[in-house]
Amino acid sequence: MIKNIIFDLGNVLLNFRPAEFLEKKNYPEDIRTTILTDIFESKEWLMIDNGDLTISEAIDSIARRSSLPKEEIARIFDLRIELMFPLDRNVKLLPELKKRGFKLYILSNFSLDGFEAVNSLYSFFRYFDGGVISSKVKLCKPDRRIYETLMKKYSLIPEECFFIDDIETNVRAAELAGMKGLVTYGSQDIFKEVEEQLTLS
Numbered sequence: 001m002i003k004n005i006i007f008d009l010g011n012v013l014l015n016f017r018p019a020e021f022l023e024k025k026n027y028p029e030d031i032r033t034t035i036l037t038d039i040f041e042s043k044e045w046l047m048i049d050n051g052d053l054t055i056s057e058a059i060d061s062i063a064r065r066s067s068l069p070k071e072e073i074a075r076i077f078d079l080r081i082e083l084m085f086p087l088d089r090n091v092k093l094l095p096e097l098k099k100r101g102f103k104l105y106i107l108s109n110f111s112l113d114g115f116e117a118v119n120s121l122y123s124f125f126r127y128f129d130g131g132v133i134s135s136k137v138k139l140c141k142p143d144r145r146i147y148e149t150l151m152k153k154y155s156l157i158p159e160e161c162f163f164i165d166d167i168e169t170n171v172r173a174a175e176l177a178g179m180k181g182l183v184t185y186g187s188q189d190i191f192k193e194v195e196e197q198l199t200l201s
Helices: 018-024 029-040 043-049 055-063 070-078 093-099 112-121 123-127 144-154 168-176 191-200
Strands: 004-007 103-108 130-133 161-165 180-183
Touching: 018 029, 029 043, 029 070, 043 055, 055 070, 093 103, 093 123, 103 144, 130 144, 144 168, 161 168, 161 191, 168 180, 180 191
Parallel strands: 004 103, 004 161, 103 130, 161 180
Antiparallel strands: none
């Protein structure tokens, strides 16, 4: 029986689509491609999520090999919070699930400063009973240890947990750790899928 529902943040509860954001900001296509490759798809981005690199260190590192000016790299990092906003239909699940008695948790690969910013900006975080952020524990999904860290921190039983993420490898890792999982693939309306999975549990 499912008692705990664990949510990823990016493209589950918060929009995170840098390519669309840059296009709306009217960046030329070649510059968009460079920004996506050199910043959002970089090893530094992963290291920030893993808590191994500060934003300042990442900017310096990217600037040493990118054709982008350092000032532009810094500006893109400053825009990170602007491109993250609630996916309203998915967020509406949270109070409904709380009313039904489920405990809600976060498990997300996220920079420390980024998480602190969105946590203070958006009121839906009040529905959560806790969570684990990758940069705080220096572990990223799909590393099995981050799932085990969440279980241990809140004394959760894996078989009583339902994990929701937009990336299949992350969900498969949760299933290997004993949880039930749902891959959303970035859907902005997951109510039906969540309801079906909870009915089956």
